[in-house]
Amino acid sequence: MTLQTIAHSETLIESSQKFNPVRLVDRIFYWVTVAMAIAIGVILLWITWSLLSIAFPAIAKFNIGFLFSTSWNPVQDSFGALPQITGTIVSSIIALLFAVPLGVGVAVFLSENFLPSKLQTPLAFVVELLAAVPSVVYGMWGIFVLVPFILPGLQTIHNLFGWFPLFSTAPSTRQMFATALVLAIMILPTIIAISRDSLLSVSPQLRQGAYGLGATRWETLVQVIVPSALSGIIGSVMLALGRALGETMAAAMLIGNSNRISASLFAPASTISAMIANQFAEASGLQKSSLFYLALVLMVLTLVVNVLAEIIVSKFQQVE
Amino acid sequence: MTTQSDNVLEDIAPGTFDTEVTSGRKNFGKLMTGLVIGCVVVAILPLGSIIFMLLKNGLSRLFQDFPSVFTELPPPPLVDGGGFSNAIVGTLITCLIGALISLPVGILTAIYTIEFGRGNKLSQFVRFCTNVLSGVPSIIAGLFAYGIVVLTMGNFSAIAGGVALSVLMMPIIIRTAEEGLKSIPSEVRQGLVGIGATNFQGVASVILPATLPFIATGATLALARAAGETAPLLFTALFNQFQARSLKEPIATLSVLIYNFAIAPYKNQNELAWAAALVIVALIMTVSVLSRTLTARKVY
Numbered sequence: 001m002t003l004q005t006i007a008h009s010e011t012l013i014e015s016s017q018k019f020n021p022v023r024l025v026d027r028i029f030y031w032v033t034v035a036m037a038i039a040i041g042v043i044l045l046w047i048t049w050s051l052l053s054i055a056f057p058a059i060a061k062f063n064i065g066f067l068f069s070t071s072w073n074p075v076q077d078s079f080g081a082l083p084q085i086t087g088t089i090v091s092s093i094i095a096l097l098f099a100v101p102l103g104v105g106v107a108v109f110l111s112e113n114f115l116p117s118k119l120q121t122p123l124a125f126v127v128e129l130l131a132a133v134p135s136v137v138y139g140m141w142g143i144f145v146l147v148p149f150i151l152p153g154l155q156t157i158h159n160l161f162g163w164f165p166l167f168s169t170a171p172s173t174r175q176m177f178a179t180a181l182v183l184a185i186m187i188l189p190t191i192i193a194i195s196r197d198s199l200l201s202v203s204p205q206l207r208q209g210a211y212g213l214g215a216t217r218w219e220t221l222v223q224v225i226v227p228s229a230l231s232g233i234i235g236s237v238m239l240a241l242g243r244a245l246g247e248t249m250a251a252a253m254l255i256g257n258s259n260r261i262s263a264s265l266f267a268p269a270s271t272i273s274a275m276i277a278n279q280f281a282e283a284s285g286l287q288k289s290s291l292f293y294l295a296l297v298l299m300v301l302t303l304v305v306n307v308l309a310e311i312i313v314s315k316f317q318q319v320e
Numbered sequence: 321m322t323t324q325s326d327n328v329l330e331d332i333a334p335g336t337f338d339t340e341v342t343s344g345r346k347n348f349g350k351l352m353t354g355l356v357i358g359c360v361v362v363a364i365l366p367l368g369s370i371i372f373m374l375l376k377n378g379l380s381r382l383f384q385d386f387p388s389v390f391t392e393l394p395p396p397p398l399v400d401g402g403g404f405s406n407a408i409v410g411t412l413i414t415c416l417i418g419a420l421i422s423l424p425v426g427i428l429t430a431i432y433t434i435e436f437g438r439g440n441k442l443s444q445f446v447r448f449c450t451n452v453l454s455g456v457p458s459i460i461a462g463l464f465a466y467g468i469v470v471l472t473m474g475n476f477s478a479i480a481g482g483v484a485l486s487v488l489m490m491p492i493i494i495r496t497a498e499e500g501l502k503s504i505p506s507e508v509r510q511g512l513v514g515i516g517a518t519n520f521q522g523v524a525s526v527i528l529p530a531t532l533p534f535i536a537t538g539a540t541l542a543l544a545r546a547a548g549e550t551a552p553l554l555f556t557a558l559f560n561q562f563q564a565r566s567l568k569e570p571i572a573t574l575s576v577l578i579y580n581f582a583i584a585p586y587k588n589q590n591e592l593a594w595a596a597a598l599v600i601v602a603l604i605m606t607v608s609v610l611s612r613t614l615t616a617r618k619v620y
Contacts, residue, residue, distance in 0.1 A: 026518040033432035036425050037442060040449045040494070043487065047460065050467035105359025114353070130367050132604050134548025136575050137597045140582040141370045144377075144590070185366045192363070216341060218349040239455075246457025248551035253583055273459045273551065280555050295463050299456065306455030310448075 051299065055292035066293060072259050074283070079290035081272070083261045085297060088271040091176060091251065092244040095183035100237055102184075103191030107233075108221060110192065111199035124196065131189035139253035142182040147173055147254070150181070154266055171266035174256030179269075182250045187240035194239065198232020199225060231312050238309030246302050248273035272298045378598025381591045389595055393562060394577060397586045404596050406563045410478065410571040411600070414557055415546045417482025417567070418489050419539060425486075426493030427535060431523060433494075434501035446494075454491035461487040462552030470556060478564060478571040481557025485549060489542035496541065500534025501527065533614045540611040544604045550575040574600045 052059075058066065062079060069080020110124050154171035161167045171177075202225050210220040226233070256268025257278050272294050283291055382389055388403050395402030429450075433443035465484035470476055504527055512522035528535075558570035559580060574596050581593035 022518055022521070026520040029520040029523070030436060033428045033436060034442070036428035037432040037437070037446045039425060040429055040446050040453065040490070043490070044449050044453060046468070047456065047464045047487070050464050051460070054467055102359050102363050105356045106363045109356040109360050114357075127367075129605055129608055130370075132544055132548070132608050133370065133601055134550065134575055134578075134597075134604070136548070136550040136578045136582070137374070137601060138370070140578060140593060140597060141373060143582060145369060145373050146366070185370075188363055188367070216345055216349050218352045219345065222352070242455050246455075246459065248457070248459040249579060252551075253579070273457060276459055276463070277551060277554055292463060292467075295460055299460055302455055302457055303452060306452065309455075310451050 048299070051292050051296050055289055055296050057286060058289040058293040061286070066290070067297065070261065074287045077286045079287065081294050081297060083259050084270050084272045084275045084294060086261055087176070087255065087269040088245055088298070088301070091180045091183060091255070091269070091271055092241055094177070094180035095187060095244045096237065096241060098181065098184035099187050099191055099240065103188050104195055104233060106192045107195035107199055108226070111196050127189050127192050131193060135186060135247055135249040138182055138186050139250040142178060142250060142254045146182060147178050150178065158266060165263040166265050169262065169264040169267045172256060172268055174254060174268050175266050176255060176269040177265040179251050179254040182254060183244045183247060186247065186250060187244050190240045190243060191236045194236030195229070195233045198229040198236070202228050231315055235309050235313035238305055238312060242302050242305045242309060245305060246273060246298060248277050252277040374594065374598045374601055377591065377594035381595040382598065394572065394592070395588060397584065397589065400588055402588070402592065404574060404577055404592065406560060407572040407574045407577040407596065410557065410560070410564065410573040411547055411575070413478050413571060414481040414485055414553065414573055415543050417479060418485030418546050419543060421482065421486035422489040422493050422542065423539060426490050427497050430494050430497035430501055434498055435519065435523060435527065450491045450494050453487070456487070458488055458549050459551040462554060462556055465552065465556045473568065475568070476556060476558035476570040478557055478567045478569065481553045481571065481573070484552035484556045485546040488549060488552065489546050492542040492545060493538045496534050496538025497531065500531030503534070504530055537611040537614045540607045540614070544607040548575055548600060548604055550579050
């Protein structure tokens with residue numbers, strides 16, 4: 001083919017048609033990305049639906065009463081989840097009680113110049129790395145290190161304050177309190193990392209203004225810096241709460257899976273995820289269905305907490 | 321604004337501010353400094369103890385029978401020695417399956433939300449779903465994979481484990497890929513339009529290659545998370561005392577091995593659990609550090 005013939009035979013329409021395959025690829029590519037974007041939503045619905053469909057027999061039989069019943073009896077096919085739900089919430093709240101003050105304290109320390117930055121940056125980095133330690137490792141550390149370490153102390157507390165309901169049973173090797181402690185340690189890196197970020201993102205003018213007014217470092221921190229970073233800190237706490245509620249392995253290894261609600265923190269208890277992890281293998285029929293019902297409850301619980309966290313954190317980003 | 325600050329200045333009488341830092345204010349500062357240092361010490365103790373115990377218990381077992389830990393199969397109860405070769409292979413396989421599913425879906429989703437639909441209703445919805453997905457407890461990802469893979473295929477398998485992990489990896493990959501795409505200046509896109517590239521040509525030949533470091537970071541972070549997950553594998557990949565011969569068989573993973581052996585009442589198995597924990601934590605730390613160096617390199 002010579003150049004002349006091309007120039008002669010190719011009209012504008014023909015030359016534009018030559019690009020049709022290119023356009024087709026482009027269009028297909030576009031729709032594939034749309035499909036994948038929609039797929040993320042579909043996966044979420046699919047998760048909910050697959051839980052619902054297996055949980056349905058239990059939902060139909062026990063209805064909402066499932067949430068308030070304390071019986072878990074595979075022989076008589078009667079199931080209720082109150083001990084698990086209270087265990088999940090109580091263990092998470094105790095974990096927060098320990099982790100929030102500690103985490104915010106460490107975040108304040110790491111966001112100020114108490115240490116030379118040569119020491120500070122690696123320290124913050126180590127904290128972030130600890131967030132990546134698998135929960136099963138925390139659980140194992142709890143069994144072999146933490147429980148033997150705290151047991152004598154708990155025994156003393158029980159001896160002295162045994163009349164108080166919270167300490168009314170002799171500390172067992174598998175118990176609520178130890179589980180909550182391990183949960184607190186697990187969520188500590190989350191709280192520290194996000195709180196530190198939001199403290200660091202407070203505008204330096206605010207600090208300069210406060211110093212200019214004659215405030216000391218701590219007056220600035222308490223009255224200016226921390227309040228302006230508050231929504232970020234609360235967001236970090238909510239995210240940590242979401243993690244604590246859904247945490248499985250540490251609870252499964254440490255809480256003891258007792259089906260009784262005990263006022264004592266030193267007694268074995270149960271959480272939703274620990275119950276699922278422990279009973280799923282040998283469950284069948286209505287029991288398996290009830291475990292999926294439990295999973296749905298957990299999903300709703302974490303969903304509410306995470307969406308709240310999302311709203312708080314996004315408000316914080318707008319202010320930023 | 322100006323009038324307001326003027327008023328404030330007028331309101332301040334001379335001597336309103338303590339120019340002198342009183343001892344009470346000094347002590348408050350000292351007390352608070354002491355408190356946060358206390359917080360740091362209390363926080364470092366357990367976290368340091370975890371690392372110390374991992375090194376102490378894990379290293380002793382790893383050195384004691386060095387190559388055999390990595391080459392032998394898990395021991396039955398009351399048998400000495402043994403290793404976790406099958407679990408290392410299993411962790412790699414399940415994570416790989418998870419990555420194979422979540423990488424294409426995640427990257428294409430990010431391309432849609434940033435390149436095609438930035439700011440529109442669908443991409444806002446996708447952002448919401450990604451956030452919700454990242455908050456889904458890992459055990460629920462496991463139940464999901466059980467429902468859709470194990471029940472349909474009829475048995476526990478490496479594939480089911482990979483599906484469960486992919487659900488957990490997806491949000492991480494989407495987020496980092498989005499960050500990477502956002503970091504590309506709009507001049508690049510305008511230039512692509514200027515030279516007549518279609519969207520596909522632009523994304524495939526210029527934009528995606530430029531975001532590769534971010535995508536690699538996302539992939540490594542997701543792998544690091546997946547490698548440590550136990551709960552989603554409990555009733556999907558299950559466990560296997562031997563090497564799995566196909567992807568449709570139950571497969572051993574390091575994390576499930578740690579769980580099984582940590583709660584077992586046998587000393588040898590407990591020791592192996594520590595060794596396996598050290599291996600997996602070392603693996604995750606290496607990968608996380610690696611992923612940082614990747615994003616440190618900027619293309620644009």
